[in-house]
Amino acid sequence: MTAPTKPWDLYPPRRRWSFLAVLFLVSTSNYVDRNIIGVLLEPIKREFGVSDTMLGLLTGFSFAVFYATLGIPVARWADRGDRKLILTVSLAAWSVMTALCGMAQSFVQLALARIGVGAGEAGALPPAQSLIADYYPPAERGKALGTFMMSSMAGYVLGVVVGGQIAQAYGWRAAFLVVGLPGLALAVITYLMLDEPRRLPQFAVAAAAVEPLRTSIKALAAKRSFVDITIAMVLYFLMAYGAFVFTVSYLIRSHGLSVGRASAIFGTVSTVTAVIGSLVGGALADRLARRNITWLARLPGWVLILAFPVYELAFSVRSLPMTVAVLAVGGSLLTGAIPSMFAALHAVCGSARRAMSVAVIFFFANLIGTGLGPIITGRLSDSFAASAGPAEGLRYAMMIVMVAFLPAGWFMLRAARNLERDQEV
Numbered sequence: 001m002t003a004p005t006k007p008w009d010l011y012p013p014r015r016r017w018s019f020l021a022v023l024f025l026v027s028t029s030n031y032v033d034r035n036i037i038g039v040l041l042e043p044i045k046r047e048f049g050v051s052d053t054m055l056g057l058l059t060g061f062s063f064a065v066f067y068a069t070l071g072i073p074v075a076r077w078a079d080r081g082d083r084k085l086i087l088t089v090s091l092a093a094w095s096v097m098t099a100l101c102g103m104a105q106s107f108v109q110l111a112l113a114r115i116g117v118g119a120g121e122a123g124a125l126p127p128a129q130s131l132i133a134d135y136y137p138p139a140e141r142g143k144a145l146g147t148f149m150m151s152s153m154a155g156y157v158l159g160v161v162v163g164g165q166i167a168q169a170y171g172w173r174a175a176f177l178v179v180g181l182p183g184l185a186l187a188v189i190t191y192l193m194l195d196e197p198r199r200l201p202q203f204a205v206a207a208a209a210v211e212p213l214r215t216s217i218k219a220l221a222a223k224r225s226f227v228d229i230t231i232a233m234v235l236y237f238l239m240a241y242g243a244f245v246f247t248v249s250y251l252i253r254s255h256g257l258s259v260g261r262a263s264a265i266f267g268t269v270s271t272v273t274a275v276i277g278s279l280v281g282g283a284l285a286d287r288l289a290r291r292n293i294t295w296l297a298r299l300p301g302w303v304l305i306l307a308f309p310v311y312e313l314a315f316s317v318r319s320l321p322m323t324v325a326v327l328a329v330g331g332s333l334l335t336g337a338i339p340s341m342f343a344a345l346h347a348v349c350g351s352a353r354r355a356m357s358v359a360v361i362f363f364f365a366n367l368i369g370t371g372l373g374p375i376i377t378g379r380l381s382d383s384f385a386a387s388a389g390p391a392e393g394l395r396y397a398m399m400i401v402m403v404a405f406l407p408a409g410w411f412m413l414r415a416a417r418n419l420e421r422d423q424e425v
Helices: 013-039 041-048 052-059 061-078 083-101 107-121 125-135 138-170 172-180 182-193 213-221 224-255 259-291 295-314 320-349 351-388 390-422
Strands: none
Touching (some): 013 041, 013 138, 013 172, 013 182, 013 224, 013 259, 041 107, 041 224, 052 107, 052 224, 052 351, 052 390, 061 083, 061 107, 061 125, 083 107, 083 125, 083 172, 125 138, 125 351, 138 320, 213 224, 213 351, 224 259, 224 295, 224 320, 224 390, 259 320, 295 390, 320 351, 320 390
């Protein structure tokens, strides 16, 4: 019997999907613990008496500083070590720190616990995506990544809906505890169920085969398409984790909703759009890429540009039903774009630096996008609120930040020009 020549040859389709299901749950926990803070901003603001700028610091920089900086050394480990172990340890760490957020007795303590959440989650996505690239052959990765990326919306929805309902009934501290502690049980499941193909001799990473860090960074930076994708991701995160973290607060302030109702409405919208966008976007990316690989970048480029007027409309209309309907359209577009953005990344990074490429992307995307996005949005909101009031101030701030959709789409279209040339299996 011939030995498998590629890692994905080891696994039949059913086992691949069982691995993907576990990784989906791990990533969902990641996004729940990351995003639950968004639905809790209003009660936290009331209890500690802080400004929107400080809330932006709490949701952005305090989380992103270690999430971004630890991502590269963790990815370095993931490109040569046991990715299953990295995921297990990281999951346990961020779950404990999320629970500690619920025990904070001051704003400073809460910020420190959020820093711990970010540090733990640095070990989530790079090894997970690296494993998916080993579990699935190139022709099937778009669909697999599309399914995996649904976890971001699943986590967001659970954080928003479950977190909002718990906060409404028992307070914001209870919400952190309820979503944080189950991650410890999931860490055990992760270690028992995932497989690390590198444990087999033919797929082990030889020390001589591991690129020096400087060589990996230089190789990635030399690819014009990789640089363009990185810039597009930074701008995408500026909106996805900058402006959108205030969406529930916007619904509360502009439409007079309670925390529970606002979280339920936005959570429902996010659930529907996650399913539609991720599955359709991933499948469409696979189909178009078979004709021409450049569609992996071209598709999200046009989608991001189209999303700009959609979201401008969503935050300008005064009718709640109209706002919800337009947010659903915009959410479907965004979740449809992200699978092909990551598929484009994996098409050009090369197998020896998959985790590193994801970590580099997330370093800049999180430090700049996630780190500064909420602060910029919060600062703009505070500035406009001085003359227009808190509801209108937040509306204007979110509409301004949405402009970043346009250059994000342009950089993805520019990446398409060099994608075929930069392609590396």
